[in-house]
Structure formats: C-alpha cells, structure tokens
Amino acid sequence: MRLRWSWRGSDMDRRVLIGNIAISEAVKLARVDVISAYPITPQTIIVEKLAEMVDSGELNAKYIRVDSEHSALAAVYGASSGGSRVFTATSSHGLLYMYEMLWWVSNSRLPVVMAVVTRSIGPPWNIHTDHQDALTVRDSGWIIGFAENVEEAFDMTLQAYKISEDKRVLLPSIVALDGFILSHTAEPIDIPSQEDIDRWLPPREPLPFVMKPGEGFAVGNLGPDEVTMELRWYIWRAMERAKRVINEVDYEYKDITGRSYGGLTERYRVEDADYIVMGMGSWCGDIKEAIDMLRDEGYRVGLLRIRYIRPLPIQDIIKYGSRSKAVLVIDRAVSMGYGGVLAGEVASILRGRTPVKGVVAGLGGVDMRSEDFIDIIKRFIEEYELDLDINWLNTYWIMKDGGRG
Amino acid sequence: MEARYKILDIDLEGIEDIRRFREKLLSRPDKGSAGKTGTWRLYKPILYIDKCTRCGLCWLYCPDNVISWRQREIPEIDMEFCKGCGICGDVCPVDAIEMVLEGE
Numbered sequence: 001m002r003l004r005w006s007w008r009g010s011d012m013d014r015r016v017l018i019g020n021i022a023i024s025e026a027v028k029l030a031r032v033d034v035i036s037a038y039p040i041t042p043q044t045i046i047v048e049k050l051a052e053m054v055d056s057g058e059l060n061a062k063y064i065r066v067d068s069e070h071s072a073l074a075a076v077y078g079a080s081s082g083g084s085r086v087f088t089a090t091s092s093h094g095l096l097y098m099y100e101m102l103w104w105v106s107n108s109r110l111p112v113v114m115a116v117v118t119r120s121i122g123p124p125w126n127i128h129t130d131h132q133d134a135l136t137v138r139d140s141g142w143i144i145g146f147a148e149n150v151e152e153a154f155d156m157t158l159q160a161y162k163i164s165e166d167k168r169v170l171l172p173s174i175v176a177l178d179g180f181i182l183s184h185t186a187e188p189i190d191i192p193s194q195e196d197i198d199r200w201l202p203p204r205e206p207l208p209f210v211m212k213p214g215e216g217f218a219v220g221n222l223g224p225d226e227v228t229m230e231l232r233w234y235i236w237r238a239m240e241r242a243k244r245v246i247n248e249v250d251y252e253y254k255d256i257t258g259r260s261y262g263g264l265t266e267r268y269r270v271e272d273a274d275y276i277v278m279g280m281g282s283w284c285g286d287i288k289e290a291i292d293m294l295r296d297e298g299y300r301v302g303l304l305r306i307r308y309i310r311p312l313p314i315q316d317i318i319k320y321g322s323r324s325k326a327v328l329v330i331d332r333a334v335s336m337g338y339g340g341v342l343a344g345e346v347a348s349i350l351r352g353r354t355p356v357k358g359v360v361a362g363l364g365g366v367d368m369r370s371e372d373f374i375d376i377i378k379r380f381i382e383e384y385e386l387d388l389d390i391n392w393l394n395t396y397w398i399m400k401d402g403g404r405g
Numbered sequence: 406m407e408a409r410y411k412i413l414d415i416d417l418e419g420i421e422d423i424r425r426f427r428e429k430l431l432s433r434p435d436k437g438s439a440g441k442t443g444t445w446r447l448y449k450p451i452l453y454i455d456k457c458t459r460c461g462l463c464w465l466y467c468p469d470n471v472i473s474w475r476q477r478e479i480p481e482i483d484m485e486f487c488k489g490c491g492i493c494g495d496v497c498p499v500d501a502i503e504m505v506l507e508g509e
C-alpha cells in the first residue's frame with residue numbers, strides 16, 4: 001500500500017513495512033557510503049534489502065560481503081576511518097562475535113551506526129527476542145537506543161547518524177529493535193522525502209579524523225598509560241554531551257516528520273502517577289495498554305520508557321522516580337547473580353529516594369501481553385501498599401505459566 | 406535548518422575535546438616515535454663487510470626500517486633503533502650478518 005501525503009509542506013510516503021525493511025529504507029535515506037554484511041536471523045533481511053538496493057542502483061554504496069561479524073565491523077571501522085558514512089547490522093551471537101571490534105570503533109570515536117535486532121543468546125538455540133545481546137555491550141562506549149515500534153526503529157536509525165556525527169558526540173550508535181516482534185511485523189510508517197532528509201542530514205564531516213592515501217598516521221599506537229585514561233575521559237564527556245544532543249535531534253526531527261518521542265525517555269501518563277513502570281523495547285506498547293486499563297480501574301500508574309540505556313537518562317529517572325511512591329522495572333535481560341539489568345541501574349540511581357522493584361520476564365521471546373502486565377503491576381502495587389516485601393530490589397521472575405520464580 | 410539551540414560552553418568544549426582526542430589518538434611516523442627501541446635488543450646484528458655482496462636484502466626485510474642502503478653500497482644499521490629481531494641475519498644469502506648476544 002502506498003499513500004502520499006504531506007506534513008506542514010513535507011512530503012510523506014505512507015507504506016506498510018516490516019521493521020527490517022524500514023531500517024534499510026532509513027539507511028538508504030541517510031545516503032550511506034559503505035555497508036558490510038554478514039547474515040544472522042532475525043537481522044538478515046536488513047542487509048538483504050540493502051543488497052537489492054545497491055544492485056538496482058537505487059542506493060549508491062559499496063557493499064562488502066565478509067566472512068564473519070568480526071570482519072563486518074572491522075570493514076566498516078576501516079571505511080569509517082576513511083571518512084565514509086557506514087552501516088552494518090547483526091543479532092545475538094553475531095554481536096558477541098563483534099565484541100572486540102566494538103571497542104575499536106568506540107575508542108576511536110568513529111560514528112558507525114549499527115542495527116541490532118535483539119535475539120536471545122544460546123544455548124539453547126533460540127531466535128526470538130530478549131535484550132541480553134544488546135545489553136552485553138552496554139559498557140563499550142556505544143550509544144544504545146531501543147525502539148518501541150517499526151516507525152521508531154526507522155526514526156532512530158536516521159537520528160543515529162545525526163547524533164553520532166555531531167561534533168559534540170562522535171560516538172557510534174546501536175539501534176536495537178526486538179527480533180520478530182518488530183523486525184518481521186508489518187506496520188504503517190510515514191517515510192519522509194529524500195530532499196527533506198538531505199537538508200536535515202548533510203554529508204558526514206571529516207571528523208574525528210580521515211585517513212587518506214599519502215597521509216600516514218597510526219590510530220591508537222602504544223602510548224603512556226595516562227593517554228589511555230585521558231582518552232577515556234574524553235569519551236565519558238562526549239557521552240554526557242550526547243544526552244543533550246539526543247534530545248535536540250529528536251526535537252528537530254519533528255520539523256520534517258511531525259514525530260518526536262521525548263528524547264532519552266518517553267513519558268506516558270507519568271505526570272500524576274503514584275507508581276512508575278520503567279522498561280525498554282516493543283513491549284512498552286503492551287505496558288501502555290495495561291496502564292490505560294489500570295487507569296480506568298483507578299490505579300494512578302504511568303510508564304517511563306527508557307529509549308536510550310546509554311547514555312542513561314539519569315535526570316529523568318530521578319525526576320519521575322523520586323516523585324512516585326515506588327518504581328517497577330520490567331527487564332527482558334538479566335545479570336545473573338544480581339537482577340534485571342535496567343532494574344539494577346534504576347535502583348542505584350534511586351537509592352534512598354524511592355523503592356525499586358525488579359521483574360525479569362520474556363527471556364527467549366516468551367510472549368508477554370498487556371494482561372500479564374496488568375497482573376504484574378497490580379501485584380506490585382498491592383505488595384507496596386501492604387508493605388509485604390521488605391527486600392525491594394529483590395528481582396522476581398515471571399515464568400511462562402504466569403507464576404513467579 | 407535554522408539553529409534552534411544556543412551554542413553553550415558545553416558545545417565548544419566538545420569541539421575542543423575532539424581536537425585534543427585526535428591529537429592523542431593519532432600518531433605520525435617519526436624516527437623514535439615509540440622511544441629508543443634499540444634498548445629492547447637482546448641480540449645485536451654484526452655485519453661483516455668483507456662477506457657482504459651489497460645485495461640489499463637485509464634493507465628490504467628489516468621490519469623496523471633501520472637499515473639504510475644504496476645500490477652497490479654496504480648497508481648501515483642504526484643501532485639506536487634496531488630491535489635485534491634477527492631477520493636481517495636470517496635473510497642474508499651469504500651469512501654476512503651474525504646475531505650476537507648483547508654484552509658479549
């Protein structure tokens with residue numbers, strides 16, 4: 001289906017696309033120069049579609065087929081050092097195989113953009129979503145965003161180029177979208193015109209550096225220990241500035257598409273909420289539905305959707321977390337021996353301010369529906385009001401039959 | 406698109422930061438840029454001028470680029486930066502380079 005319409009003078013093309021194709025459309029609009037590709041489910045369709053676009057001439061880019069994910073990121077690392085705008089995509093085991101190169105990219109401050117279609121890590125083999133893969137690279141210096149729906153995955157990809165290439169940031173970005181739930185599900189999406197994107201996203205500037213023939217230099221040569229620490233400190237500062245840039249870019253983006261999400265976080269019915277739920281990714285749509293139904297029953301509850309886990313929206317978590325009675329964090333990933341990954345971060349920020357409860361659910365793609373969230377949220381409120389649970393961070397697991405572990 | 410945001414100190418700081426970052430991350434080839442690597446040496450190459458046929462193979466192979474050589478001339482090894490890897494001795498077709506333990 002195709003429908004053309006216009007938003008405040010901007011031409012929009014309404015299409016129904018699955019998440020993977022939407023990402024490749026965003027990559028095309030960003031006029032990427034170099035793409036490296038290695039297949040892994042559920043990401044493969046992204047690079048397959050890009051291959052078609054390059055083949056048909058629709059996209060003027062170099063397409064590099066490589067022997068592994070490690071090489072996939074190494075290839076775009078090189079291309080990005082040469083000043084190109086680059087893209088690659090992966091999932092699960094593929095991301096883990098890239099692990100070493102992730103640090104080369106971030107510690108060199110190259111504005112690489114990568115889609116991570118989230119998928120459980122084996123064993124057992126499982127191609128369905130949880131957030132364990134993307135969260136495993138949490139500390140690597142990449143900006144990491146989680147999309148809630150197909151349109152947002154598209155928007156986040158385009159925004160990632162603008163954010164990563166910003167002079168104040170110059171850090172790589174991961175756009176995470178839930179495997180199958182977003183990657184293979186078709187949703188309507190309004191695609192802005194190439195002219196509008198060109199105006200908004202100019203070609204990449206030669207920053208942080210560009211390698212050219214005849215100009216010899218080495219990247220990251222052995223140096224004094226203090227240099228390593230100093231370079232890390234610059235990355236730390238860039239990550240801090242990225243918070244502001246992410247908010248700016250998301251706001252600006254409204255000019256061409258009419259869409260804006262709230263920057264680092266999306267606030268859903270939080271203004272007068274007694275209880276705040278926090279989470280990431282596609283199931284936030286179901287959580288919103290649960291919240292609407294709970295509101296109808298008189299529960300004052302809202303959702304603070306964490307759009308970016310790096311840089312972490314500490315200010316928003318404090319602002320909305322500390323004005324509520326208690327916070328519930330629903331995680332699709334777990335740090336064994338501690339708790340939900342996001343829950344741990346939120347608890348460390350809200351310590352001494354607001355009690356935080358963590359729930360681990362949906363690992364390996366176990367389906368979670370709005371009814372499940374209603375149960376979880378009701379139980380959480382009940383426990384808080386009856387003062388039942390003393391150990392608040394104590395994470396519990398939602399098992400498949402709806403029981404708790 | 407007109408800028409909607411004022412340029413703050415934090416933005417200027419970012420531009421200054423990336424300049425300094427680049428300065429520290431990148432290094433240009435320069436003699437001794439990694440220090441006096443000659444001090445790393447365990448074995449030193451000794452060149453016997455009378456045996457040398459001036460073929461230039463050692464010059465071609467030295468991974469540290471510390472051998473200088475011109476057509477039909479005896480090569481010269483810069484001992485301040487020779488790391489003592491022994492490759493020159495290995496490739497010399499007439500055994501004109503011998504590796505000797507330092508201090509002997």
Ligand code: SF4
Pocket residue numbers: 450466467468469470471472482486487488489490491492493494
């Ligand atoms: S020993 Fe190694 S570093 Fe030294 S001159 Fe020979 S090849 Fe070069």
Ligand code: SF4
Pocket residue numbers: 452456457458459460461462463464480496497498499500501502
């Ligand atoms: S390789 Fe041997 S023979 Fe050839 S120039 Fe070097 S020392 Fe002389």
